[in-house]
Amino acid sequence: MTLALTITGSGPVVDRLKQDRSAIRAGLTEHGAVLLRGFDVGGVDGFADAVRALAGEPLTYTEQSTPRSRIKGNVYSSTEYPPHAEIPLHNEMSYQAVWPLTLFFHCQSPPETQGATPLSSVREVYRLIDPSVREEFERRRWMVVRNYGDDIGLRWWTAFNTDDRAEVERLCRAGGVEPEWIEPNGLRTRAVRDAVHQHPVSGQPVWFNHVVLFHESSLEPSIREGLREIYGEDGLPNNTYYGDGGAIPDNVVDHLRQCYRRAATRFDYQFDDLLVVDNMAVAHGREPFTGPRKIAVAMAEPSQTPR
Numbered sequence: 001m002t003l004a005l006t007i008t009g010s011g012p013v014v015d016r017l018k019q020d021r022s023a024i025r026a027g028l029t030e031h032g033a034v035l036l037r038g039f040d041v042g043g044v045d046g047f048a049d050a051v052r053a054l055a056g057e058p059l060t061y062t063e064q065s066t067p068r069s070r071i072k073g074n075v076y077s078s079t080e081y082p083p084h085a086e087i088p089l090h091n092e093m094s095y096q097a098v099w100p101l102t103l104f105f106h107c108q109s110p111p112e113t114q115g116a117t118p119l120s121s122v123r124e125v126y127r128l129i130d131p132s133v134r135e136e137f138e139r140r141r142w143m144v145v146r147n148y149g150d151d152i153g154l155r156w157w158t159a160f161n162t163d164d165r166a167e168v169e170r171l172c173r174a175g176g177v178e179p180e181w182i183e184p185n186g187l188r189t190r191a192v193r194d195a196v197h198q199h200p201v202s203g204q205p206v207w208f209n210h211v212v213l214f215h216e217s218s219l220e221p222s223i224r225e226g227l228r229e230i231y232g233e234d235g236l237p238n239n240t241y242y243g244d245g246g247a248i249p250d251n252v253v254d255h256l257r258q259c260y261r262r263a264a265t266r267f268d269y270q271f272d273d274l275l276v277v278d279n280m281a282v283a284h285g286r287e288p289f290t291g292p293r294k295i296a297v298a299m300a301e302p303s304q305t306p307r
């Protein structure tokens with residue numbers, strides 16, 4: 001199995017997606033990702049139409065974790081982190097009770113150097129993880145703690161798309177999240193999730209969680225130290241623990257990070273590339289980059305397996 005089946009051609013991409021929908025869906029299931037190259041995507045409207053053609057209506061980005069802006073409708077910019085920063089491999093929204101099953105990336109403007117969306121099969125990541133580490137997560141699960149503060153992380157009303165506290169509490173309950181208001185304007189949330197899931201089509205176990213990306217060891221060391229001094233360990237924007245609240249040692253997170261890297265594959269973006277990713281089969285990240293990188297992102301097909 002090669003990660004990412006590449007389909008090259010020309011003309012409107014939406015026509016190709018409609019014409020070959022079932023074959024492209026089969027390719028996505030088999031390979032975990034499909035790259036459509038050489039086609040005309042047709043800007044942001046064409047991108048949204050491409051999403052609809054393959055996977056239905058693009059989803060709203062809820063319980064936001066990173067700064068990104070809405071380009072139009074439910075098409076968003078990719079995470080607006082500084083270009084020099086790498087974004088570790090992860091599965092979109094795996095910290096939530098419901099996540100998108102399918103992700104779309106559209107290259108509006110390729111970077112000059114690097115800036116790829118590296119991809120790792122999370123079936124392969126699962127296989128590479130030391131069985132004792134895996135077993136511990138299967139038994140203890142994992143917990144995500146998030147802080148929405150006055151001067152740290154996102155503001156809670158941005159993340160939840162509402163300024164109504166009762167509505168936030170309702171959304172939290174519905175999503176298996178425990179909210180704690182930190183007066184005057186802060187919110188801390190905790191959620192315990194499974195670290196390993198079954199892929200909905202293949203039934204195979206997949207490593208599907210945000211343990212690495214949200215763990216404090218993924219921050220630059222000086223930032224990690226500075227934030228801990230000011231806000232305390234439980235006041236970081238994001239942090240991860242075992243499901244019973246126990247600390248995950250840095251060396252365990254390092255091992256997981258290495259497994260993602262060992263499983264990773266990459267390609268250089270070209271203008272109008274359309275990348276489709278099976279979010280439960282394949283993790284994605286972002287390389288550091290130089291140049292005017294613009295990647296639009298859309299999500300589709302909510303999982304409906306809240307736990």
Ligand SMILES: [Fe+2]
Pocket residue numbers: 090091092284
């Ligand atoms: Fe992402």
